[in-house]
Amino acid sequence: MTFNRRDFLKVAGLSAAVGLGGNAAFELIFPGQVDAAEEMKQSPTELTAKRWGMVIDVKKLTPGLRKTITDACHINHNVPTIEPPKNLKWIWEAPFEHVFTEVEQEYLEEAVKESPMLAMCNHCDNPPCVRVCPTKATFRRADGIVMMDMHRCIGCRFCMAACPYGSRSFNFYDPRKYLPDPVPNTAYPTRTKGVVEKCTFCTERLVTGQLPYCVEAAQGAMLFGDMSDAGSAPRKALRSRFSIRRNPGLGTQPQVYYLV
Amino acid sequence: MLEKALEGQPRYWGWLIFLLALIGAAAFGYSFQYREGLSITGMSRDVSWGFYIANFTFLVGVAASAVMLVLPYYLHHYKTFGRITILGEFLAIASVVMCILFIVADLGKPARVNNVLLHPTPNSILFWDMIVLNGYLFLNLIIGWTTLAAERKELPPPKWVKPLIYLSIPWAVSIHTVTAFLYAGLPGRGFWLTAILAPRFLASAFAAGPAVLILLSFLVRGLTKFDAGKEARETLAKIVCYAIIMHLFFFFLEVFTVGYSMIPSHLAHLKYLYFGYHGAGGLVPFVWTALVAGFAAIVLLIVPRFRQKEGLLITGCILVFVCTWIDKGMAMISGGFVPNPLHEVTEYAPTNLELLITFGVYGVGALVLTILYKVAVSIKQQEELR
Numbered sequence: 001m002t003f004n005r006r007d008f009l010k011v012a013g014l015s016a017a018v019g020l021g022g023n024a025a026f027e028l029i030f031p032g033q034v035d036a037a038e039e040m041k042q043s044p045t046e047l048t049a050k051r052w053g054m055v056i057d058v059k060k061l062t063p064g065l066r067k068t069i070t071d072a073c074h075i076n077h078n079v080p081t082i083e084p085p086k087n088l089k090w091i092w093e094a095p096f097e098h099v100f101t102e103v104e105q106e107y108l109e110e111a112v113k114e115s116p117m118l119a120m121c122n123h124c125d126n127p128p129c130v131r132v133c134p135t136k137a138t139f140r141r142a143d144g145i146v147m148m149d150m151h152r153c154i155g156c157r158f159c160m161a162a163c164p165y166g167s168r169s170f171n172f173y174d175p176r177k178y179l180p181d182p183v184p185n186t187a188y189p190t191r192t193k194g195v196v197e198k199c200t201f202c203t204e205r206l207v208t209g210q211l212p213y214c215v216e217a218a219q220g221a222m223l224f225g226d227m228s229d230a231g232s233a234p235r236k237a238l239r240s241r242f243s244i245r246r247n248p249g250l251g252t253q254p255q256v257y258y259l260v
Numbered sequence: 261m262l263e264k265a266l267e268g269q270p271r272y273w274g275w276l277i278f279l280l281a282l283i284g285a286a287a288f289g290y291s292f293q294y295r296e297g298l299s300i301t302g303m304s305r306d307v308s309w310g311f312y313i314a315n316f317t318f319l320v321g322v323a324a325s326a327v328m329l330v331l332p333y334y335l336h337h338y339k340t341f342g343r344i345t346i347l348g349e350f351l352a353i354a355s356v357v358m359c360i361l362f363i364v365a366d367l368g369k370p371a372r373v374n375n376v377l378l379h380p381t382p383n384s385i386l387f388w389d390m391i392v393l394n395g396y397l398f399l400n401l402i403i404g405w406t407t408l409a410a411e412r413k414e415l416p417p418p419k420w421v422k423p424l425i426y427l428s429i430p431w432a433v434s435i436h437t438v439t440a441f442l443y444a445g446l447p448g449r450g451f452w453l454t455a456i457l458a459p460r461f462l463a464s465a466f467a468a469g470p471a472v473l474i475l476l477s478f479l480v481r482g483l484t485k486f487d488a489g490k491e492a493r494e495t496l497a498k499i500v501c502y503a504i505i506m507h508l509f510f511f512f513l514e515v516f517t518v519g520y521s522m523i524p525s526h527l528a529h530l531k532y533l534y535f536g537y538h539g540a541g542g543l544v545p546f547v548w549t550a551l552v553a554g555f556a557a558i559v560l561l562i563v564p565r566f567r568q569k570e571g572l573l574i575t576g577c578i579l580v581f582v583c584t585w586i587d588k589g590m591a592m593i594s595g596g597f598v599p600n601p602l603h604e605v606t607e608y609a610p611t612n613l614e615l616l617i618t619f620g621v622y623g624v625g626a627l628v629l630t631i632l633y634k635v636a637v638s639i640k641q642q643e644e645l646r
Contacts, residue, residue: 084304084305084606085304085305085306085307085606086299086304086305087305088305094602097603098602098603098604099602101601101602101603104524119602128447128448132384132445132446133384134375134376134381134384134386134387135372135376135378135379135381136379136381137375152375152379153368153372154367154369154370154372154375154376155298155367155368156363156366156386157366157368158384158386160305161308161309161443161446161449161596162446162447163448163601164447164448164449164601165602166305166306166601166602166604169305170305170308170368171297171368172298172299172301172303173296173297173299193296193297193298193299193368194297194367194368195368195369196368247448247601250448251447252447
């Protein structure tokens, strides 16, 4: 049998096409099946839950405490300090009327209107950012945490347009240029310019059996636990006090609750 | 056929060298962006899309508008468009090329753009936008090139190209619908969260594209003696006129719904654009210019006496361009981001580097268009000499 150059090119081209399209086609037909086998614990001490969630007790937040909390997060995650408007924030202070825009209340006490809240990623049950991401660089884990793959993100910023809570930040600059050397936490990776990042509910700490940095720093003002477990700390707190969520009317099912 | 682009007067070569110089300057500008990231742009945490995406959105419309020629010519055998249809198809090609470049210029990690193919995500509208834009590019390349090649040999176009031509008609509508869906499906952005967005996009596209084409046909006539035809331009001018009326009507529908319901998260954006919001009003003069230009264009294009005067037709088409470019560009994108979902106000304006890179992308578009038009006009003129 003769196998000339033309035949070779045909076969090579065809196999390349199959190779490129194979995984893609599989993903189209069985979305998520490829990486389904992940339910294993990574370490014996790992904290796991069916559905992670958070409760913030607004009354317990003092100005000093709010700063301790945001610093704990930003320093430990090597979030660079950059002047607005190209800044990055994972958890931040903002006045009540901006965090809870849908509570349009003209006669709300000035003190309440301007009282600072903490805003962060809501780890929605129905996250618009995940819906719009063209590469699955942002995805929802089985335990409800909305995560980022910094190595897959192409920096299109569609997720930033989609997030109704302003919880996502883009690395306009090379973040390493705005961090001291060595970085504050050498155990946590720094990011590169051109990718989007946000709060991750400290997945890196859950793996080693620790609570998120903010919860640890909050001295009881922030509660973290399994929302599917009626006996968990956040669920108990929700039973005892009145709580609100940010813009629930959008159907995103945010999993950060505010005790007011 | 491409050899036709390799012969020309010094004027032709001078123009190509100018475009290459512009592209080179923009590429140099882009090297800064590549090194320093999107920090060199005016974009921010709150206004995370800017001039690139604004121009992308506008040009998808110009690309889609080729259907306004393809449909009458191929489906209804409207012979008057016989000389201008190829110009429309080639304008679509140049526009899609610019669209793709604008998207890549806007990426934070352009080297990873293949991730969209490696990890296909059908729930993302951007995935579909990639498919329809690339598909449209290839459809127009194949259709335009094949019909022109057949014409050169004095043969009818091959039969297999017909289904592709028919496919390109709904496909043109799809590219702009999908582009509107990029914005219209986002829960926290009141300005875009409206079902009228896709129809409004299509209406302004069917005004902007043919208006640009009329202007180009005058330019081609002045430079090469190839005349696409007065009657063809006259018909196109009517299409432009009714499309811009539809566009302003759809805009009025939006203003009514938002203005009468007075829902703050929708109203705030219109307030920002047209009157300023919490002291910020950078776009106010632009949006009013667009509105006035739109109405002035209707007057010039709807009255036959005006429309038939070349000077007034050109003025009308420029006004349509101004109206739609502002409306679907900066106003549509910045207007959607200001105020942000937390009702905070951060304004946006492009930086000089951003403008340079944008001009460079338009330079690439002009280069592609010049070469394609050179080929098309050479073949059309040769055919007429015989």
